[in-house]
Amino acid sequence: MSENKTEISVEALRAGDREEFSRLVDTYSGPIYRLALKMLGIPTDAEDVLQNTFLKAFQHLKEFEGRSSLSTWLYRIASNEALMLLRKHRPEITLSDAAPEDDDNSDYSPAQFTDWCCLPEDEFLSSESQAALDRAVQHLPETQRIVFVLRDIEGLSIQETSEALNLSETAVKTRLLRARLRLREELSTYYGERLDKRSKE
Amino acid sequence: MIEHEHSKCRSLLGSLSDFVDGTLGEELCEAIERHVAECQNCHVVVDTLRKTISLYHESAAEAGEVPVAVRERLFRTLNLDDYIRH
Numbered sequence: 129m130s131e132n133k134t135e136i137s138v139e140a141l142r143a144g145d146r147e148e149f150s151r152l153v154d155t156y157s158g159p160i161y162r163l164a165l166k167m168l169g170i171p172t173d174a175e176d177v178l179q180n181t182f183l184k185a186f187q188h189l190k191e192f193e194g195r196s197s198l199s200t201w202l203y204r205i206a207s208n209e210a211l212m213l214l215r216k217h218r219p220e221i222t223l224s225d226a227a228p229e230d231d232d233n234s235d236y237s238p239a240q241f242t243d244w245c246c247l248p249e250d251e252f253l254s255s256e257s258q259a260a261l262d263r264a265v266q267h268l269p270e271t272q273r274i275v276f277v278l279r280d281i282e283g284l285s286i287q288e289t290s291e292a293l294n295l296s297e298t299a300v301k302t303r304l305l306r307a308r309l310r311l312r313e314e315l316s317t318y319y320g321e322r323l324d325k326r327s328k329e
Numbered sequence: 330m331i332e333h334e335h336s337k338c339r340s341l342l343g344s345l346s347d348f349v350d351g352t353l354g355e356e357l358c359e360a361i362e363r364h365v366a367e368c369q370n371c372h373v374v375v376d377t378l379r380k381t382i383s384l385y386h387e388s389a390a391e392a393g394e395v396p397v398a399v400r401e402r403l404f405r406t407l408n409l410d411d412y413i414r415h
Contacts, residue, residue: 150404150412157403161395175399179406186407237339241370245380252384261388280382281389305346312374312381 136198141189153182156199159282160206166277167210169266177213181206196291203284203292207274214270236309244319251322264314268307275300276307337364338371349379 136155140148157178164177184205192201251257265273278289279300286304290297341361347353348361365372395403404413 146409147412149407150409153403153407153409157395157400161399162389171399175402178395178399179403182403182407237342238370238374241373243373243376245376252387258388261384265385276385280385283386283389301346305343308346308378308382309342311385312378315381315384316377 138192138194138198142192149186152185152198156202157182159199160202163203163206163277163282164210166262166265166281167270167273168213169262173213177206177209180209184209196288200284200288200292203278203282203288204294207278207292211270211274218270236306238309238313240313240316240320242316242320242323244316244323247319247323247326251319251326260315260318264311264318267314268310272303272307272310275303276311279304280308338368341371345375345378349375349382 136152137145137148141152160181161174161178164174164181165171168174168177181202185202188205192198196204265276268276274293275289275295278284278292279286284292286297286300289295289304290300293300295303341364344353344357344361348358353361361375365375401413404410
């Protein structure tokens with residue numbers, strides 16, 4: 129998440145400075161909206177998450193102690209909101225360290241060995257390709273998806289991701305690896321087909 | 330292709346994220362590099378994993394704008410109407 133040219137003043141926010149709060153919203157609404165969209169895949173749901181994140185941030189500003197950065201704190205609220213909305217649809221989702229998927233090693237061995245890196249650059253820039261990337265993220269289990277979105281799309285460090293999700297760094301790393309391997313498999317299928325198509329043209 | 334012990338591929342799998350992020354210890358890093366140099370499948374896995382991550386990095390750099398109507402509704406919800414036109 130890119131910080132604004134001038135630092136947001138936490139003191140001004142706490143003092144109830146509306147203009148400073150509007151600067152906070154403008155600085156972070158882009159990344160928060162993107163996170164919500166990647167997590168939920170539906171613009172109206174993403175908008176709900178965006179609004180609830182800043183409503184909660186406003187309500188709880190006084191409790192912000194500055195132990196993590198302002199952006200990590202906002203990501204934490206947004207991640208919770210996104211997962212809560214997903215849970216409404218699928219109540220069995222949990223985000224505890226001991227999620228059963230962490231013990232399951234069977235599904236993660238690579239099965240596709242097509243080298244699609246050599247595809248021409250325009251292949252990766254198409255809107256169809258972008259849709260395939262988004263679709264693949266949507267297919268990840270929610271607990272892996274949130275880790276992947278924070279780390280590899282929003283660019284948080286492992287430590288920041290673990291702070292935002294209240295997970296151990298080990299759990300973050302495990303989920304990240306699984307998410308990345310799963311996405312690689314799915315993209316290998318998609319780009320492998322594109323490679324086939326091109327060779328037949 | 331040179332025949333080799335494929336159990337090695339599996340044992341290195343757990344270190345792949347740290348390897349592509351450049352945060353893996355020197356010794357393990359060299360072990361992976363040696364293995365990848367002689368195992369075609371692992372070579373492809375490493376390359377396509379790197380490409381996968383970089384595609385998502387690039388897609389994030391392009392997106393990230395809130396649509397104007399969404400921003401307006403957000404500002405109204407937060408009672409920040411006075412600051413909509415900044």
